Structure formats: structure tokens, C-alpha cells
Amino acid sequence: MPSEPISRRLAAFAVISVLLFALLLGRLWQMQVLQGSRFRQLSEENRLRDLRLPAPRGILYDRKGRPLVTNRAAFTVSLLPMELRRPQQVLPRLAAILDIAPAEIQQRLEQARRRPFEPVRLLRDAPKRVVAMVEENRLDLPGVIIEVEPVRHYLYGSLAAHALGYLGEIDAAELASPAWEGYRMGDLIGKAGVERTYDRELRGHDGRLRVEVDARGRALGILGRDPAHPGKSLVLTIDLDIQRAAEVALGEMAGAVVVLDARSGEVLAIASHPTFDPNAFAAGISPQAWARLATDRGLPLLSRAVDSTYEPGSVFKVVTPAAALARGTATRATRVTCNGIFRLGGWVFRDLKAHGTVDFVAGVAQSCNVFFWTLGTRTGGDAMAEMARALGLGERTGIDLPSESPGLIPDSAWKQRTQGEPWYPGDDANMAIGQGWVNVTPLQVARMIAAIGNGGTLVRPHLVRQVLDPDGGPSRTLSMPPGGRVAFRPDVLDTLQEALEAVVQRGTGRAVAIPGLTVAGKTGSAENPRGQPHAWFAAYAPAAAPRVAVAVLVEHGRRGGLVAAPIAKAVLQAAFGIGAVPQAQGGAP
Amino acid sequence: MRRVLRHLDLPLLAATVLLVAFGLVALASAAVPLGGPWAYVRTRLLHLALAAGAMMAVALVDYRRLAGLSRVLYAGMLVLLVAVLLVGVTRLGAQRWIPLGPLGGFQPSELAKIVLILTLARSLSTQKPPSTLPGLLPVLAHVGIPMLLILRQPDMGSAMVLGAIMLGMLFLAGVRLRLLAGLGGLGLMGAPFLWSVLRDYQRQRLLVFLDPGIDPLGAGYALNQAKIAVGSGQVWGKGVFAGTQNLLRFIPEQHTDFIFTVIGEEMGFVGGVLLLLLFLVWIWRALQIAYTAADRLGMLIAGGIATMTVFHVFVNMGMTVGLMPITGIPLPFISYGGSSLLTMGVATGLLLGIGARRRKILL
Numbered sequence: 001m002p003s004e005p006i007s008r009r010l011a012a013f014a015v016i017s018v019l020l021f022a023l024l025l026g027r028l029w030q031m032q033v034l035q036g037s038r039f040r041q042l043s044e045e046n047r048l049r050d051l052r053l054p055a056p057r058g059i060l061y062d063r064k065g066r067p068l069v070t071n072r073a074a075f076t077v078s079l080l081p082m083e084l085r086r087p088q089q090v091l092p093r094l095a096a097i098l099d100i101a102p103a104e105i106q107q108r109l110e111q112a113r114r115r116p117f118e119p120v121r122l123l124r125d126a127p128k129r130v131v132a133m134v135e136e137n138r139l140d141l142p143g144v145i146i147e148v149e150p151v152r153h154y155l156y157g158s159l160a161a162h163a164l165g166y167l168g169e170i171d172a173a174e175l176a177s178p179a180w181e182g183y184r185m186g187d188l189i190g191k192a193g194v195e196r197t198y199d200r201e202l203r204g205h206d207g208r209l210r211v212e213v214d215a216r217g218r219a220l221g222i223l224g225r226d227p228a229h230p231g232k233s234l235v236l237t238i239d240l241d242i243q244r245a246a247e248v249a250l251g252e253m254a255g256a257v258v259v260l261d262a263r264s265g266e267v268l269a270i271a272s273h274p275t276f277d278p279n280a281f282a283a284g285i286s287p288q289a290w291a292r293l294a295t296d297r298g299l300p301l302l303s304r305a306v307d308s309t310y311e312p313g314s315v316f317k318v319v320t321p322a323a324a325l326a327r328g329t330a331t332r333a334t335r336v337t338c339n340g341i342f343r344l345g346g347w348v349f350r351d352l353k354a355h356g357t358v359d360f361v362a363g364v365a366q367s368c369n370v371f372f373w374t375l376g377t378r379t380g381g382d383a384m385a386e387m388a389r390a391l392g393l394g395e396r397t398g399i400d401l402p403s404e405s406p407g408l409i410p411d412s413a414w415k416q417r418t419q420g421e422p423w424y425p426g427d428d429a430n431m432a433i434g435q436g437w438v439n440v441t442p443l444q445v446a447r448m449i450a451a452i453g454n455g456g457t458l459v460r461p462h463l464v465r466q467v468l469d470p471d472g473g474p475s476r477t478l479s480m481p482p483g484g485r486v487a488f489r490p491d492v493l494d495t496l497q498e499a500l501e502a503v504v505q506r507g508t509g510r511a512v513a514i515p516g517l518t519v520a521g522k523t524g525s526a527e528n529p530r531g532q533p534h535a536w537f538a539a540y541a542p543a544a545a546p547r548v549a550v551a552v553l554v555e556h557g558r559r560g561g562l563v564a565a566p567i568a569k570a571v572l573q574a575a576f577g578i579g580a581v582p583q584a585q586g587g588a589p
Numbered sequence: 590m591r592r593v594l595r596h597l598d599l600p601l602l603a604a605t606v607l608l609v610a611f612g613l614v615a616l617a618s619a620a621v622p623l624g625g626p627w628a629y630v631r632t633r634l635l636h637l638a639l640a641a642g643a644m645m646a647v648a649l650v651d652y653r654r655l656a657g658l659s660r661v662l663y664a665g666m667l668v669l670l671v672a673v674l675l676v677g678v679t680r681l682g683a684q685r686w687i688p689l690g691p692l693g694g695f696q697p698s699e700l701a702k703i704v705l706i707l708t709l710a711r712s713l714s715t716q717k718p719p720s721t722l723p724g725l726l727p728v729l730a731h732v733g734i735p736m737l738l739i740l741r742q743p744d745m746g747s748a749m750v751l752g753a754i755m756l757g758m759l760f761l762a763g764v765r766l767r768l769l770a771g772l773g774g775l776g777l778m779g780a781p782f783l784w785s786v787l788r789d790y791q792r793q794r795l796l797v798f799l800d801p802g803i804d805p806l807g808a809g810y811a812l813n814q815a816k817i818a819v820g821s822g823q824v825w826g827k828g829v830f831a832g833t834q835n836l837l838r839f840i841p842e843q844h845t846d847f848i849f850t851v852i853g854e855e856m857g858f859v860g861g862v863l864l865l866l867l868f869l870v871w872i873w874r875a876l877q878i879a880y881t882a883a884d885r886l887g888m889l890i891a892g893g894i895a896t897m898t899v900f901h902v903f904v905n906m907g908m909t910v911g912l913m914p915i916t917g918i919p920l921p922f923i924s925y926g927g928s929s930l931l932t933m934g935v936a937t938g939l940l941l942g943i944g945a946r947r948r949k950i951l952l
Binding site: 040 | 816911
């Protein structure tokens with residue numbers, strides 16, 4: 001039995017509860033009955049827009065600060081799902097103006113269902129005519145807006161297209177991959193080149209503007225602003241003049257040119273032909289244009305300098321003598337008599353011609369096959385493979401580009417594993433002249449020749465020198481630690497370098513001789529199963545203290561000394577500011 | 590068991606069932622823009638089954654025996670509150686949940702309310718009401734320890750509920766008003782301290798409550814949109830599933846703490862009044878059961894439950910109509926959330942049990 005005060009307390013409690021509820025009731029009466037119509041009107045006019053403040057993508061400069069890739073303002077036609085009315089009529093009308101399928105608009109709307117305030121992009125970089133038509137029909141197109149967004153602009157068109165890369169909308173596989181975490185449907189991302197490798201640096205952060213608008217779409221006020229943070233700009237290692245010289249010299253021939261700073265691994269130029277214009281992708285490429293590029297037999301999207309591998313042919317004749325010297329199976333004094341034929345067991349290997357008796361330097365300079373067959377069979381495939389790998393062949397260089405190919409350096413274990421056969425002396429002979437299964441990228445060859453020239457440092461090729469923070473933060477200079485060191489004995493290195501100089505002075509590479517500049521290099525003509533031999537030339541200069549290393553590959557160019565060497569010459573002239581190269585200004589890097 | 594069934598408080602049970610039904614409709618509507626009407630209802634039905642089971646089990650057990658487990662319950666509650674700080678899942682910036690697979694997560698702070706009511710009722714029923722401030726110290730410690738643990742998560746709302754329960758039960762236990770006023774004064778003195786431990790967003794919410802214009806995008810935005818939603822419901826509402834504020838997701842957390850905005854918008858003043866009436870019936874029955882309880886323990890338990898429910902309803906609805914600052918307190922029986930529903934199920938079960946074992950008097 002509750003005592004008297006307790007029941008009084010319960011009663012008081014009940015009174016307090018009723019009072020609190022009455023307070024709520026009164027408030028509801030006030031809001032819903034007395035002011036209800038005002039709130040009803042507010043709710044009907046309640047329209048928000050979350051407008052994008054697109055972050056401009058970082059600019060790409062060449063090593064001398066000349067812009068290569070910038071952004072230009074363009075119009076994007078977008079749709080605000082929340083403000084779309086009468087979709088059955090509006091969507092077909094809009095599709096006709098934009099010249100896209102109504103189903104595609106539907107699909108994009110479907111994907112954006114979760115964010116009804118955000119504009120859904122329908123057409124980037126819309127032509128002026130389309131923008132004008134949208135504006136004229138504004139009243140019949142509720143929810144359609146025109147946004148101004150930056151679009152990527154590649155100032156020199158196809159120049160260095162493979163190194164710079166191009167943009168495209170992120171695809172489903174990328175969205176699902178952890179490498180692209182934080183990206184959203186519809187984002188434009190780098191699909192190749194530096195644009196892809198450095199996408200996170202370049203893209204910045206889009207801002208947002210939350211605007212309250214009235215029923216007619218007029219802005220009533222800004223509810224919030226989350227400013228855009230522009231992407232970071234990159235200073236590339238590429239030199240516009242050398243790049244241009246390389247592309248001009250390569251011309252319409254299918255092939256690749258790689259120019260490295262022989263000391264640091266900075267890529268001064270990297271060219272690949274056939275090529276493409278990344279501007280075509282900047283606002284999303286049309287399916288037709290994409291199909292044309294993707295099915296082109298010339299494979300214009302393929303970066304031949306980095307993604308493709310080729311038989312090295314005689315440029316491998318740098319590795320063979322290096323291995324022989326290191327193993328002691330040959331010395332500076334080794335002499336071989338070449339009568340045009342090399343017998344191995346029951347097999348006969350034929351050289352192009354009889355070179356007579358050649359010493360070590362002459363053998364390399366004249367690219368005498370009998371000389372290399374002799375060295376190769378003496379040294380053995382595994383020793384050559386070891387030297388090839390030490391010089392960075394058959395493995396990725398680690399360049400800051402996506403989709404680099406590793407190439408292949410075979411050895412006896414590899415052959416046993418993949419072919420189920422032992423390594424024969426004939427394989428030694430084939431490998432000695434860069435045939436057989438050996439496959440390398442032009443980039444690897446450039447790095448290899450640089451390592452001979454610079455005394456054994458295996459540089460790490462890279463394309464970016466500096467990352468500039470647009471917000472005024474400290475800019476970052478990227479330094480790439482070398483990929484390794486080849487422990488050459490000094491006498492080995494001296495002999496190799498002497499032989500490579502002889503190639504240019506009096507051997508197969510005479511076409512590259514430049515007055516006033518000592519160039520050392522090696523030619524190559526690589527037989528391959530797909531047609532005429534590939535023409536190669538790899539060189540460094542100045543020979544005494546190399547600053548620049550070049551590798552040139554011309555697919556089916558037949559003769560390295562005749563086809564590839566002149567390209568290397570033009571590139572070296574541009575790099576050192578020698579000769580009549582119009583674009584070349586200033587000295588060597 | 591027969592006794593419990595024979596003396597079942599039918600009005601309480603009816604109000605409970607209607608509130609739950611009300612909640613299901615509102616939840617289905619609130620879930621439309623969040624993934625379809627069934628998005629949350631399925632889990633909700635699972636929660637309901639659990640809560641109904643708990644209600645029946647608790648009603649059948651004599652509440653005196655439950656209160657006899659006071660020490661065990663209190664210790665278990667502290668263990669869970671510490672555990673959630675160690676292994677809990679962080680959602681919405683607070684570490685409140687212990688993950689529980691398909692049931693979602695368990696919020697020990699919800700259960701703490703019931704345990705606190707039981708254990709505090711037990712300790713207040715076995716002694717004379719404290720008459721001096723030092724005499725209140727054991728009670729303060731009793732409530733303060735779980736409160737501090739909950740504040741640590743941080744969960745301002747639940748900590749406030751514990752405070753309210755304590756005040757309500759002390760009041761019903763007959764503690765002198767002067768002493769309660771002193772306690773209130775002490776609380777006010779602690780306010781600056783409390784302000785200093787608040788997180789930025791909590792301070793912002795309080796400031797926004799005082800001046801809704803200061804943060805139109807953040808906390809003020811939610812409040813403003815909530816008011817537009819409720820007000821625009823007018824007398825009859827826009828119709829279930831037809832609320833534009835709801836469908837366009839103007840309001841954050843519209844299926845949990847802000848669910849009344851959906852009711853207000855879609856069912857209007859009429860719906861709001863109906864909901865208030867249902868709660869009023871529920872609380873009336875709770876107080877009636879407290880009044881007729883066989884002993885002081887039963888009276889205090891029922892009174893504590895009434896306090897908790899009144900506080901929840903007033904603070905939750907008050908915040909959506911701008912009468913109270915925004916705090917994360919669910920609307921009993923209505924807001925989506927399994928732990929809250931379980932708590933209310935146990936509370937209802939306790940009330941039914943106390944009611945069935947009442948004094949033999951005619952009503």
C-alpha cells in the first residue's frame with residue numbers, strides 16, 4: 001500500500017507527464033495547423049542542388065617548364081534526377097538533342113539513384129550547337145543543366161602520346177579493384193601513361209556547392225561550399241625538343257625511340273609509332289572512334305618502347321662480349337678468323353660475309369657473327385643470361401608507366417621448364433647474336449647501353465621530375481634510386497667501351513657519327529618470325545662521360561646501321577644542340 | 590503463469606501492439622528512399638519476435654526474483670559497457686554497438702536503462718529514502734558509473750536518460766523536494782564541466798538549438814528540414830508513402846531518431862495526436878501499475894519505466910519539432926533499432942508482471 005506522499009508523488013508525476021505531452025501537442029498544433037500551409041509551401045519549394053566544382057587536373061610540363069598538357073573549359077550537359085519531370089517525354093527529346101540513346105540516359109540515371117541532388121553527366125565537352133539547343137529548350141527540359149567543366153587539352157596532339165597517356169571513364173573492373181578505391185562511377189581517370197600512374201596526384205578533389213533553388217531553378221542561396229582542390233602538376237623529365245626530334249626522325253615508320261639521361265635515368269624522350277591523339281579521349285571517346293583505334297592493325301595504342309618486346313638481334317652483342325670478358329673466355333687480345341661459316345657439331349651457321357681475322361674490337365665493330373658465335377659457345381647460355389639480367393634485360397625497369405613488359409632472357413633451366421628440352425650448344429650460338437627466345441623492350445636496351453656507358457649503374461628510368469602543389473605547399477622532387485649496379489672489372493668496361501666507340505668510328509654504326517661528339521653504340525638487325533628483320537640502334541654520348549643514352553627500334557626496318565642509326569643521330573643532335581635541328585634550343589640537359 | 594494471463598493488463602498490451610504497428614508503417618515509409626519499403630521491415634520483424642519473447646519471459650518471472658539478481662545484473666551491465674568500449678563497432682562517430690551478425694548490433698547502453706531501473710528500485714526499496722545530500726552519494730555512484738561509461742562512447746542521449754531515470758525514481762521514492770532541488774543545483778554546477786567534455790558536434794547541436802540559423806548546412810539544416818517535414822504534414826498529412834521530405838531524403842537518420850518526421854509529414858496532426866494518445870495510454874497504465882503494485886519495489890520499477898518512456902518520447906519528438914536540442918534518443922516502439930525495441934519489450938514485460946502480481950484491490 002503506497003503511503004500517502006507516494007501516491008501524491010505518482011499523481012504529480014502523471015500531471016507532469018500530461019503537461020509535457022500537452023506541450024508537444026501544442027507545438028504540433030502550432031506547426032501543423034497554424035503554420036502548416038507555410039511549411040507545406042516550403043516543402044514544395046524545397047529544392048537543393050549539389051553542384052560540382054570540378055577540380056582542374058594538374059598540368060604536365062616538360063623538363064624546361066613548357067606546358068604539354070593543360071585543361072580547357074568545356075560544357076557538360078547534365079541532368080538533375082530530382083528535378084526531372086515527365087521523363088517519358090523529356091528523355092527522348094534530350095536524347096535526340098545530345099545524339100545518344102535514351103536507354104543510355106536511363107542507365108546513367110539508374111546508377112545515380114542514390115544521389116538525387118547531384119547532376120548526372122550525360123555529355124562532356126558538348127558542341128556549341130548542342131549547348132545552344134539545350135538552352136533554347138530549357139523550359140521543356142526540366143532538370144537539364146549545363147555545367148562548365150575543364151577538359152584535358154594535349155597541346156601537341158599526338159606528341160609523346162604513349163608517355164602522357166589519355167583519360168577515360170573508370171570502368172567496372174577498375175571500380176571493383178582496391179587500386180582505385182575511393183573513385184566513383186563516372187570519374188575520368190588516366191587510362192594509360194603518366195596520366196594513369198600519377199592519377200591520384202593529378203586529379204585533385206572536386207568541390208561541391210550546395211545551392212537552394214526555387215521551383216524555376218533560380219538559386220536562392222548557397223547553403224554550403226566545399227572548395228575544389230586542384231590536382232598537382234607534374235614537371236616531366238621529357239624535353240619537348242628532343243621528343244619532337246625523335247618523332248620527326250621516326251616519321252611514319254613503326255617503331256620506338258627511347259632517350260635517357262644516362263646518369264639519372266630521366267626519360268628525355270620516348271616515342272612510339274603508330275600513335276594517336278589523346279585529345280580524342282579527353283571528354284570520353286565515341287564508341288566508333290574507340291573501335292577504330294582498338295582494332296587498328298598498326299596497334300596505335302601500344303607503346304612500343306615499353307609495352308612491346310622484340311628480338312634484340314645484334315644489340316645483344318653488347319651482352320655476349322661482356323659475359324665473355326667477365327668469365328675470361330675472351331680478352332681484349334682474342335682473335336677469331338671468320339671465313340663466313342661457323343661449324344658447331346653437325347650444324348653450319350652462315351655469316352653475312354667473311355670478315356677475315358678480327359680482334360675483339362673489330363669483331364664487335366663489324367658485328368661479325370662468327371666472332372660472337374665463337375664467344376657465345378665458349379661462354380655458355382647461362383653465363384650470357386646472367387650478364388643480360390645484370391644489365392637489366394628480361395625484367396621490368398620499374399619506369400613509372402603502367403603495363404610495362406618484362407621481356408624474356410632464357411637460360412637452361414627456363415628451357416627445360418618450358419620446352420622440356422636441355423640447352424644445346426646451338427642455343428648458345430643463337431643467343432650470342434640475340435636470337436632465339438631473347439626478347440627485350442627498347443627501354444631495356446636504352447638502360448643497358450647507359451649502364452655500359454656510365455660505368456655500370458643500372459638507372460631507374462622515370463618520367464616525372466617534380467610534383468608541384470597548386471595550393472602552395474612544398475613541391476616534391478622525385479629522385480629514383482638506381483635499379484642496381486653491374487660489378488664490371490675496370491678492364492672489362494674499358495674494352496667494351498672501346499669496342500662500342502669503334503662501332504661508330506669505323507664499324508656498322510658509321511651513319512651516326514657526329515662531328516664534335518664521340519658516340520659509342522651498337523647496331524642490330526633482328527631476325528623475327530613476322531617479317532623483315534627489325535632495325536636496332538643503341539648508343540650513348542659523349543663516349544667519355546655519357547650524358548645521353550638512346551635506343552631506336554624500327555619494326556622490319558631491316559638494317560640497324562642504315563635505318564635506325566640515322567634516327568639516333570637526329571636525336572643526339574637535338575639533345576646536344578648540334579646541327580640543323582630547328583626546334584633544338586639550348587644545350588644538353 | 591495462469592495468474593499472469595488472468596491479470597494481464599489489456600489496455601497496456603493493446604497500446605503496445607498499436608504503437609508497434611504504427612512504427613512498422615512509419616518504418617516502411619521511411620525505408621522507401623533507403624532501398625525500398627522492405628529494406629528495414631524484415632529485420633524489424635526479427636527484432637519484434639525477439640522483443641515479444643523477452644516480454645513474455647520477463648512477465649512470467651516474478652520481478653522480485655529478478656531484482657534479487659541485482660548484483661549480477663549490475664556487474665553484467667558494467668562488463669558489457671566496458672566491452673563495447675573495447676570491441677564495439679563505431680557507427681556515426683560513436684562506439685555503441687557490439688556486432689551480432691544478422692541482428693545487426695547490440696547496444697549495451699539500451700539494456701543499461703532497464704538494469705539500472707531494476708537495481709536502483711531494489712536498493713531504494715530496501716532503505717528509507719535518503720534525506721541528506723551525503724546520503725544520496727551511494728545512489729549517485731550507482732547511476733554515475735554506468736553513466737560515465739556511456740558518456741565515453743560517446744552517447745549523450747542515453748546518459749541523459751539514466752540521469753532522468755534517477756531523478757524520476759528518487760522523486761517517486763519520496764525523497765524530499767529540497768534535496769532533489771539540491772541535486773539539480775549540483776547538476777547545474779557540473780554543466781561547465783560537461784560542456785568541456787562534449788564533442789564539437791554535440792556543442793554545435795546545442796548552439797543550433799538555441800539559434801537554428803547558425804549552421805544551415807549541418808545540424809541546423811537537419812533541424813530545419815525536420816520542421817518543414819512535420820509542419821508540411823498539416824492536419825491530415827500527405828498520405829503514407831507520399832511525404833516529399835521523406836522521399837527526397839532531406840532528413841538524416843529518418844528511420845531511426847528522426848522517424849517522427851515521417852509520421853508528422855505523412856499522417857499530419859491527426860497522426861501525431863494519435864501517437865501521443867497511444868503513448869499517453871501506455872504511460873497511464875505504467876503509472877496505474879506503479880500505484881497498485883504489491884510492494885515498493887514494484888512501484889519503483891514501474892515508475893522508473895514510466896520515467897524512461899516519458900523522457901524518451903518528449904526528448905525525441907521535442908527535438909524534431911525544435912523544442913529540444915538534437916540528441917540521439919530513439920522514439921520507443923517506433924524508431925528502427927533492435928536494442929531499443931528489446932528494452933521496451935523487457936520494460937513492458939516487467940509492467941505486465943508487476944501488474945499481474947498487484948495488491949488485491951478493486952480498481
